[in-house]
Amino acid sequence: MKFLKITKRIINTCANSRQNVLTVLSDEPTPSLEEWESAIPYENVPGPTPIPLLGNTWRFIPFIGDFQTEHIDKVSKKLHEKYGKIVKMEGLLGRPDMLFLFDPDEIEKVFRQEDSLPFRPSMPSLNYYKHVYRKEFFGDNNCGVIAVHGEKWQDFRSRVNQIMLQPRVTKMYVKSITATSQELVDRIEAIKNEDDEVPEDFLNEVHKWSLESIAKIALDVRLGCLDRDAHPDTQRLIDAVHTFFMLVPVLELKIPFWRLWSTPTFKTYLRALDTIREITLKHIDIALHKLDKQDNQELSVLQRVLKMDNNVKTASNLALDMFLVGIDTTSNAVASILYQLSLHQEKQANLYDEVKKLLPDSDTELTHEKLDRMQYLKACVKETMRMYPVVIGNGRCTTSDRVIGGYQIPKGIQVIFQHCVISNLEDYFPRCNEFLPERWLKTSDLCKSHHPFASLPFGFGKRMCLGRRFADLEIQTVLAKIISNYKIEYHYEKLDYYIHPMYTPNGPLKLKFIKR
Structure with a gap:
């Protein structure tokens, strides 16, 4: 019971984390109603199936999970081979869903259409250090460029x-x-x-x-x-x-x-x-x-x-x-x-x-x-x-509803570009x-x-x-x-x-x- 309570608290934290992303001011172009309605719903994006409470986070747990953080390159390659050019990783405790994108044409579209305040996938731990733990040192307006977003x-x-x-x-x-x-x-x-x-x-x-x-x-x-x-x-x-x-x-x-x-x-x-x-x-x-x-x-x-x-x-x-x-x-x-x-x-x-x-x-x-x-x-x-x-990928967090790869991608999703996979594909090189x-x-x-x-x-x-x-x-x-x-x-x-x-x-x- 104690574990279930802890898990629920973490899930609530995840929801709050995503809400913080959704409040970012955005001038990112939104799709037309016709484009949005003709796109495939988000829930149909292929990807690993989450389990109750632990979602897909269990996959990163040592010994029982099938994903190892030191081999994310190989994990990403398997995701591409199994699911294709666009893969959804949902149910990650404490953070928004991740959308792995293995299509350079779609990556270019995401970059070309980004707004004036592009939002990179957040690092909550570093954000905590700069904005909470050592807030008296970093202040509100001069926190640097790492783990900082929006107008600041x-x-x-x-x-x-x-x-x-x-x-x-x-x-x-x-x-x-x-x-x-x-x-x-x-x-x-x-x-x-x-x-x-x-x-x-x-x-x-x-x-x-x-x-x-x-x-x-x-x-x-x-x-x-x-x-x-x-x-x-x-x-x-x-x-x-x-x-x-x-x-x-x-x-x-x-x-x-x-x-x-x-x-x-x-x-x-x-x-x-x-x-x-x-x-x-x-x-x-x-x-x-x-x-x-x-x-x-x-x-x-x-x-x-x-x-x-x-x-x-x-x-x-x-x-x-x-x-x-x-x-x-x-x-x-x-x-x-x-x-x-x-x-x-x-x-x-x-x-x-x-x-x-x-x-x-x-x-x-x-x-x-x-x-x-x-x-x-x-x-x-x-x-x-x-x-x-040396850095196997980068990405963006959607600050408005978008159509990516023919799918409806809602606001607040972390879109990950795994270049270590893409740049080692015969299709592109x-x-x-x-x-x-x-x-x-x-x-x-x-x-x-x-x-x-x-x-x-x-x-x-x-x-x-x-x-x-x-x-x-x-x-x-x-x-x-x-x-x-x-x-x-x-x-x-x-x-x-x-x-x-x-x-x-x-x-x-x-x-x-x-x-x-």
Whole structure:
């Protein structure tokens, strides 16, 4: 009886959660009466059948459920194979229904028709942290861009867009990011064994590089993450970010007991976010004291926001969001690309030829003009992100009734675009199982055959990834530096991919870095 009462309370919470979505102001176009009435009713959308009380949430319960959060990629693939291009997952305790969309034509329609205040699928746990648990810190109007919606999101994003998304601003950081990338090259040389192989925890070294890069871009602060005597806060921050991402699917997809009482998992989650906030704020304070000592070319993102907006809260919370979501994503992308290049020696050789022409000597300066000319390098990045996107999907929450895929989709449904499935389908990418960077080159016939909305690792539209230009800069720069210095090999059993917490190779990355 006690379990039934708890379950009913959670169901009521779910209803309230959906009602919050429904109250979002919307100017999203609604279908005509004729279009709506000719569409198939929502209840007929195919998908797994929920059971009484537990709905479909039971599927994510360990041992008894048939869905595992670390293998959502495989779960999504099975849903597509069994139910088709549109799949309904209803009865998820504590959150609205999810609608998995595997059709790039329909995904494009959703993006093209989104309103001025697009609503991303919510993260109730992070929303709670920002708007309830630490409301006194974040306030009402400067909560950043993560887990924020409506006019507050639009106001914040409009103030930082021109700094974060303009190519001319990004190019000013090439010199700083090149220096940080060289630190990773030096670190690789220091940690290799006599067989030129890096340790099993090499991914953690890439995390350190990513953290160092973000600190330089966001705050113009050198943390010394890759130094032998790095400050303990470096690892604490990396571990906290990792914990945050690991626990999000646990809190969001499994039975949300945390909404009724503070569970051990939820306490760990809150502590991780507090650690991220506290360590980041230390370095923000240092950066603020440097405000009047820098010229225009060397200003950090924090300082540029302050010069433009003169609001410390805006600048600080933007920097905090950059640390929160920019470390694991970028580092796992780099690790995955290095691993794929190690498996495809011919493609790596092609990349080295391109890099060598533009960086003939170890002391040749890497500039943004040279990066712009490295088309094959960019193709290698795109191809890895097609096959193994570090974030396997994104989505939108409908803010009005819509017709999607010929079905009536009501307001308040979370529409999920699982690009990890779509971008690995032969329908949209011929020879999809092959690692073919050439498909992204304009001179290739394959370039003309893929759907532009079948692979969107950074999203699309008004809520596309705010840090994508900086992420591109970091990834391209470090790859150019590594490839110019090393040939990369891998001599162990091929690794599968899993979500831990990003989509990443499952196993130690014991890569071999042979000095060129």
